[in-house]
Amino acid sequence: MDLGPNEAQQIIKTNARQFLEDACPTEHVREMEEDATGFDPAIWAQVCDFGWSGMLIPEEYGGFGGDMTDMAVLAEEIGRALLPSPLFASSVVGALTVMAAGSDExxxxxxxxxxxxxxxxxxxxxxxxxxxxxxxxQAEATPDGAGWKLSGTKLYVSYADSAGTLIVAARTEAGTGPEGITLFLVDPQAPGVTLTILDTIFQDHQFEVVLDGVSVNADQVLGEVGGGWAAIEEMLDRAAVVVAAESIGGAERSLELAVDYSKERVQFGRPIGSFQALQHKMARMVTEVTGAQLLVYEAAWRLAEGLDASIEVPMAKAAASGAYSTCSIEGTHIFGGAGFIKEADIQLYFRRAKGAEVLMGDPRWHRRRITRLLAERSVPASH
Incomplete structure (x- = not known):
């Protein structure tokens, strides 16, 4: 098993690095935090022309036909550059949900x-x-003639104001288990839908979506009534690996920024990188990110090969979130007070790490998943 990028993936990686360094400097990231749309349509058009928006979508549906390892390679570069775009929300989460739940039509x-x-x-x-x-x-879908009425409140809905379609998870049967959860295709401009932008730590264009008796037709059910949770679970594993790969890219860049600064900043007549305490911090950073990167690519490889990755996915997400947190926090410490000003790039990665940590499940949740799976096994895991 070779977890390194193959020739085609190396081309994806190189081209993505070159494009993002030119098109998405950190000044652009700051601008998009204040932008009403949250992303640059011109850059989005270029991203789509490269085929990134169809990376995981089969060729028969107009996509690139790539697999999870291809997406992980790309996501690592996107995380490194902090690209503001709806790529993850639509081309990963949205596409995977449609692929898992939808009929061929x-x-x-x-x-x-x-x-x-x-x-x-x-x-x-x-x-x-x-x-x-x-x-x-807990959002409810109640029968309404041949269709349904949706009511409830959804949070952290990315780029809801730019979306043409929301996939809304709601209960068509009362309960707390996976049974009775149905997915609906909803127009965000439909009567009864209210969008309110949320003030998040990374200003990454997430919304509260309030559904107040929103009418949907029977053909707006994505897949089967009551069959939504199986599709969500399938999507969650794959999307978690993509977030983990983005986290690796951000962690690596945080480490680079800290190392470079430690060589430039002089105190007591020598670079601060020569001090043992800071050397220990950087050693911890590189150790964590390197180990997490291997876990991420193993999980991506197993998913791409159709193998069981039920343990590898939560391991990868927990480790990558931890590595990103460590690298961005320790990196900020190495910068000292200069790391807390908005003009410093390291604070962008610190804030993004906090957002990525909870996206698709925080480390604590994923560690609980691992514990449950280990308890179900009759023999210890091979890892």
Missing amino acids: QKQALLPGIASGASIVTLALNEPSGTYEPWGV
């Missing part, structure tokens, strides 16, 4: 637009509990 209707970037499809899953467990879905 629905895939034909939705996936080509996602792949080209012409349509943004985003998932409205989380509610005030913030959990990724099925009991967190």
Whole structure:
């Protein structure tokens, strides 16, 4: 098993690095934090022309036809550059949910637009509990003639104002388990839908979506009534690996910034990088990010090969979130007070690390997943 990029993936990596260094400097990231749309349509068009928006979508639906290792290579570069775009929300989470839940007719209707970037499809899953467990879905779908009426509040819905379609998870049967959760295709401009932008730590264009008796037709059910949670679980594992790969890219860049600064900053007549205390910090940073990177690519490889990755995915997400947190926090410490001003790049990575930590499940949740899986096994895990 070779976890390094193959020739085609090395081309993806090199081209992405070159493009993002030119098109997405940190000044652009700061500008998009204040932008009403949250991303640059011109850069988004270029990203889509490269095929990134269709990376995980099969060729039969207009996509690139790549696998999870291809996406991990790309995501690492995106995380390094902090690219503000709806790529993760639509082309990863949205596309994977449609692929997992939708009928062939629905895939034909939705996936080509996602792949080209012409349509943004985003998932409205989380509610005030913030959990990724099925009991967190409490929005209700009640029968209304041949259709349904949706009511409830969804949080952390990325780029909801730019989306043409929201995929809303709601309960068609009362309960707290996975049964009775159904996915609906909802127009964010429909009567009864209210969008309110949230003030997040990374200013990454997330919304509260309030559904107040929103009417949907029977053909707006994505897949089968009551069959939504299986699709969400399938999406969550893959999306968690993509977030983990982005976290590796951000952690690596945080480490680079800290090392470079430690060589330049002089105190007591010598570079601060020569002090043992800071050397220990940087040694911890490189150790954590290197180990996490291997876990991420193993999880991506197993998913790409159709192998069981039920242990590897939560290990990868927990480790990558931890490495990003360590590298951005320790990096900020190495910068000292200069790391806390908005003009410093390291604070961008610190804030992004906090957001990425909880996206697709925080480390504590993923470690609980690992514990449950180990308890179910009759023999210890091979790791």
